Amino acid sequence: MSREPLDKAVRFAVLKRDNFTCRYCGRSAPDVVLEVDHIISRAQGGSDDPSNLITSCLDCNAGKSAEGLDEEMQPLPPETAEEVEARTARVAAFHRAGRERDKVAKQHEEEIVAELAPVIGGPELLPMLEPKNIRSLAHLEKLLDLETLREVARYTEAKDLKDDGTWQRWLYFCRICWIKVKEKEAS
Numbered sequence: 730m731s732r733e734p735l736d737k738a739v740r741f742a743v744l745k746r747d748n749f750t751c752r753y754c755g756r757s758a759p760d761v762v763l764e765v766d767h768i769i770s771r772a773q774g775g776s777d778d779p780s781n782l783i784t785s786c787l788d789c790n791a792g793k794s795a796e797g798l799d800e801e802m803q804p805l806p807p808e809t810a811e812e813v814e815a816r817t818a819r820v821a822a823f824h825r826a827g828r829e830r831d832k833v834a835k836q837h838e839e840e841i842v843a844e845l846a847p848v849i850g851g852p853e854l855l856p857m858l859e860p861k862n863i864r865s866l867a868h869l870e871k872l873l874d875l876e877t878l879r880e881v882a883r884y885t886e887a888k889d890l891k892d893d894g895t896w897q898r899w900l901y902f903c904r905i906c907w908i909k910v911k912e913k914e915a916s
């Protein structure tokens with residue numbers, strides 16, 4: 730019998746069609762390891778067409794002979810147009826929600842940087858910050874909290890740094906924040 734692996738796209742399409750659930754016992758990932766199996770084996774002339782493929786867990790697959798399936802082991806009927814449409818709508822909604830989340834997160838990043846940058850380094854700092862600096866500020870907010878960032882920003886503002894350039898003030902702010910992160914981790 731040929732052990733040539735199934736085409737990855739076909740394999741994934743079958744797993745998705747079967748809702749990542751073993752069609753024999755109904756268990757699903759991650760409880761079991763799922764495979765895509767031939768209903769009529771290749772040895773018996775079965776094809777790699779999805780209509781001849783079924784999702785099976787390792788246990789069920791091990792117990793199955795090449796003789797074919799019992800009545801109750803038939804694969805799901807092909808999806809109707811309505812089901813395909815409903816699935817497409819769910820996928821689209823999922824991506825929309827993701828984009829919306831990204832937008833909200835980005836807005837929030839812009840808000841905190843707009844609030845804190847002038848305090849940390851004066852009006853010159855904001856245009857100097859690159860996206861990676863803004864992301865690191867957002868990351869620090871997650872590790873600490875906004876109130877702590879505000880406190881450190883005010884502390885930096887009040888600090889009399891010798892030869893302090895705007896960028897030095899930003900670096901000083903980051904350094905204090907990371908000290909606070911370490912303190913928090915240690916406590």
Ligand SMILES: [Zn+2]
Nearest residue numbers: 751754786789
């Ligand atoms: Zn199973």
